[in-house]
Amino acid sequence: MTVQEYLDATDIGGLLSAVDTPMLRAGVVCSSADQEEGVRKIKTCCRACIANCGVIATVKDGRVVKLEGNPEDRMSKGRMCAKGLAGIQALYHPNRNKYPLKRVGARGEGRWKRISWEEALGTIADKLIEVKREYGAESVFCSTGGGGNPEIWSIARFCNIFGTPNWFEPG
Numbered sequence: 001m002t003v004q005e006y007l008d009a010t011d012i013g014g015l016l017s018a019v020d021t022p023m024l025r026a027g028v029v030c031s032s033a034d035q036e037e038g039v040r041k042i043k044t045c046c047r048a049c050i051a052n053c054g055v056i057a058t059v060k061d062g063r064v065v066k067l068e069g070n071p072e073d074r075m076s077k078g079r080m081c082a083k084g085l086a087g088i089q090a091l092y093h094p095n096r097n098k099y100p101l102k103r104v105g106a107r108g109e110g111r112w113k114r115i116s117w118e119e120a121l122g123t124i125a126d127k128l129i130e131v132k133r134e135y136g137a138e139s140v141f142c143s144t145g146g147g148g149n150p151e152i153w154s155i156a157r158f159c160n161i162f163g164t165p166n167w168f169e170p171g
């Protein structure tokens with residue numbers, strides 16, 4: 001079954017829209033004689049999953065205002081799922097996380113404070129070193145996103161350096 005047949009046969013796109021962060025690849029500007037002033041249509045790709053569907057992004061005054069499937073794409077043929085169409089929210093939604101947050105209240109209380117990347121990485125590194133010292137490297141178990149994740153091998157490399165063989169990719 002092709003990706004497109006899968007999209008046609010399921011409603012998985014709607015389900016997926018709630019659980020991931022779509023990204024768009026840098027694209028090329030479409031040539032169009034009748035484009036509105038200040039509006040550009042840019043051919044790009046959705047990077048929210050491995051399907052990599054062709055997308056046309058409409059950019060008005062430097063802001064993406066619309067995403068639509070690119071009919072020239074040989075696989076998706078102009079279609080996009082709900083997750084891909086939600087890419088605008090991944091760019092601009094005010095509740096999107098843009099920096100590390102640290103819990104300050106009890107678990108579940110929902111109280112957080114902003115911390116620097118240095119503090120976030122330092123906290124994680126200190127904890128990993130502590131766990132390794134106390135329980136051994138193999139006590140750490142890592143997971144990463146599916147095979148469409150372009151950074152899939154970085155988790156394997158991390159575990160290799162840390163000294164644990166325990167990592168997996170669920171797909």
Ligand code: SF4
Pocket residue numbers: 007013046047048049050051052053076079080081082083084085
């Ligand atoms: S639109 Fe994006 S998330 Fe949806 S199938 Fe295509 S590449 Fe995947």
